[in-house]
Amino acid sequence: MAGVREQDQYMPIANVIRIMRRILPAHAKISDDAKETIQECVSEYISFITAEANERCQREQRKTVTAEDVLWAMEKLGFDNYAHPLSLYLHRYRKTEGEPASARRASASASPSMQMHPRTHPHSHPPNYSHHGFGMFDFDPSSQGFYRDDASSSGSGGFVASFDPYANIKRDPL
Amino acid sequence: MDHQGHSQNPSMGVVGSGAQLAYGSNPYQPGQITGPPGSVVTSVGTIQSTGQPAGAQLGQHQLAYQHIHQQQQHQLQQQLQQFWSSQYQEIEKVTDFKNHSLPLARIKKIMKADEDVRMISAEAPVIFARACEMFILELTLRSWNHTEENKRRTLQKNDIAAAITRTDIFDFLVDIVPREDLKDEVLASIPRGTMPVAGPADALPYCYMPPQHPSQVGAAGVIMGKPVMDPNMYAQQ
Numbered sequence: 513m514a515g516v517r518e519q520d521q522y523m524p525i526a527n528v529i530r531i532m533r534r535i536l537p538a539h540a541k542i543s544d545d546a547k548e549t550i551q552e553c554v555s556e557y558i559s560f561i562t563a564e565a566n567e568r569c570q571r572e573q574r575k576t577v578t579a580e581d582v583l584w585a586m587e588k589l590g591f592d593n594y595a596h597p598l599s600l601y602l603h604r605y606r607k608t609e610g611e612p613a614s615a616r617r618a619s620a621s622a623s624p625s626m627q628m629h630p631r632t633h634p635h636s637h638p639p640n641y642s643h644h645g646f647g648m649f650d651f652d653p654s655s656q657g658f659y660r661d662d663a664s665s666s667g668s669g670g671f672v673a674s675f676d677p678y679a680n681i682k683r684d685p686l
Numbered sequence: 687m688d689h690q691g692h693s694q695n696p697s698m699g700v701v702g703s704g705a706q707l708a709y710g711s712n713p714y715q716p717g718q719i720t721g722p723p724g725s726v727v728t729s730v731g732t733i734q735s736t737g738q739p740a741g742a743q744l745g746q747h748q749l750a751y752q753h754i755h756q757q758q759q760h761q762l763q764q765q766l767q768q769f770w771s772s773q774y775q776e777i778e779k780v781t782d783f784k785n786h787s788l789p790l791a792r793i794k795k796i797m798k799a800d801e802d803v804r805m806i807s808a809e810a811p812v813i814f815a816r817a818c819e820m821f822i823l824e825l826t827l828r829s830w831n832h833t834e835e836n837k838r839r840t841l842q843k844n845d846i847a848a849a850i851t852r853t854d855i856f857d858f859l860v861d862i863v864p865r866e867d868l869k870d871e872v873l874a875s876i877p878r879g880t881m882p883v884a885g886p887a888d889a890l891p892y893c894y895m896p897p898q899h900p901s902q903v904g905a906a907g908v909i910m911g912k913p914v915m916d917p918n919m920y921a922q923q
Contacts (some may be wrong), residue, residue, distance in 0.1 A: 514723050520795055521820065523788050531787055531819055532826045532841075533781070540830065541840040549846050550822060555796050557813060557821050560858045562797045565810075570802070575756055577797070579809035590855040593824075594817050600778045602809065608718070608783050629783050 522551040561585045754835065762831045769827060773820060786815040793818070825849055825856070 528550055529616050532542060562577065565587035579602050586595040790811040797806055797814070827839070828849035833841050847863035850856045 520792070521799065523792060527788050528822060535823045535827050535843070536830055539839055540833075543840055543842045545843040546829070546841045546846055549843050549862065550825065553825060553846070553850075553859050554822060555861055557818065557860055558793060558796045559800060561814075561817070563800055566800065566803045576805040576807050577803060577810055578807045579813045582813050582817075589858075590816075597770075597774045597777045597820075597846060598813055598817055600774070601780065602813055604777070604780060605809065608781075615818050624730050636834060645891045663719050678905050 521555055523554050526552055528554065534670055561589065561591075731914050758831060758835045762828065763829075765827060766824070769823065777816075783812070786812070788815045790815060828853060 525547055529542065529547055532547075532550065533540075536542070561582060562585075565577050565581035568584060569575070569581050583595045583602070584598055586592075586598070780817060791915065793811040793814045794806055797803055797810070825846065829841055829845040830846040831837070832845040836845075850859045
C-alpha cells in the first residue's frame with residue numbers, strides 16, 4: 513500500500529470520527545474497520561456526485577464544475593434531503609462571502625452571478641468594515657459600491673474577514 | 687486521537703462459531719454489553735430463545751424479530767426526520783463559512799481524481815464539505831440502528847453494510863463492503879433454520895480500494911485493529 517498517496521484519497525480519520533460521534537450516544541464505541549469503511553464511503557460519495565456533476569458540465573460544454581452542478585447531481589441521484597438544505601447553505605455562503613467569492617470565480621473563468629465591482633479591489637477592505645471605517649472613503653472612493661450589501665448583513669461589528677488560505681488552491685485550474 | 691476506552695475492539699469473527707456460541711447465551715438479558723475481544727454474538731443469535739421445541743422456537747423467533755425490527759425501524763424513521771429538520775435549522779443559523787469540518791484541499795483532490803474533471807469552482811468543495819458531513823452523520827445513524835438491533839455497543843463494519851443494503855441512495859457503496867458483511871445482513875432477515883451458515887474460515891478481509899476503481903479488490907492479511915493513519919498528522923483545519 514502506498515501510504516501517502518493512499519491517505520490522500522480519504523478524508524482525515526480524526527475529522528470523520530469527530531463527526532460520527534456527534535450523532536452517536538456517549539457510550540458508543542466504533543471499531544477500527546468501521547472508521548476506515550466510513551472513510552472509504554465518503555470518498556466514494558464525493559467521486560459519485562462529482563462524476564454526475566461533471567457529466568452535466570460537459571454536456572453543456574462548460575469546463576468548470578460549479579456548486580450548482582453539484583447540487584443538481586445530488587437531486588438527480590436521489591439525495592434530495594441533502595440538496596435542499598445545501599441550496600440554502602450556498603445562498604447564505606454567497607451572501608456572506610459575496611464579493612471575494614465572486615472575484616475568485618471570475619478569475620477561475622466561471623461566469624459570476626453578481627455584478628462585478630473593481631477587480632483590483634484587495635481583500636484588505638472587507639465589506640463589514642463600513643461600520644467602523646467611514647474615514648476609509650477618503651482613501652478609496654471607488655470602493656463605495658462595494659458596501660452595497662451591508663444593509664442585508666447581520667450588522668455584526670465584531671466580524672473581521674480573514675484572508676482565505678485556500679484562495680490560491682481554489683483558483684488553480686490544474 | 688482515538689477517544690475510545692479500549693485500544694482493541696470486539697469485531698466480527700467466524701460467523702459459524704459465533705452462532706454456536708450464541709446458543710447458550712440469554713439474548714433478552716437487559717443491559718447486556720459486548721463481550722471481551724474475540725467473543726462474537728451474531729445478529730441472529732441475539733434474538734434466539736432457548737428451551738423451546740424446534741417449530742415453536744422458529745415461530746417465536748420470527749415474531750420476536752419482526753417486532754424488534756419494526757420498533758427499530760420506527761425509531762430510525764423518527765431519528766432521521768429529526769436529523770434532517772435539525773440540519774435545515776443549523777444551516778439557517780450558520781455564520782461561520784470559513785471553518786469546515788473537512789479540509790477543502792482534500793475534497794478537491796478527491797474530485798480531481800476523476801481525470802474527466804477539469805476545473806472546479808471555489809464553491810464546490812465548500813458545498814461538499816457540508817454534504818459529506820451530512821453523509822457521515824446519516825450513514826452513522828443508520829449503521830448505529832443496526833448495532834442497537836443486535837444489542838451491541840460497538841459500531842462495526844457489518845452495521846455499515848446493513849445500512850448500505852437497506853438504503854436505496856447508498857447503492858453506489860455496495861462494492862465497498864465485502865460480501866461476508868452483506869451475507870450477515872441477509873442472515874439477519876431470514877430465520878437461521880432455513881439457511882445454512884457458511885462463514886469464512888479465517889478473519890474477514892479488509893478491502894482497500896481507490897474510489898475510481900469500479901471493481902472491488904480484497905486485501906488479505908490486514909491486521910485487525912491496526913490504524914491506517916496517525917490522526918495527529920491530520921489535525922482539523
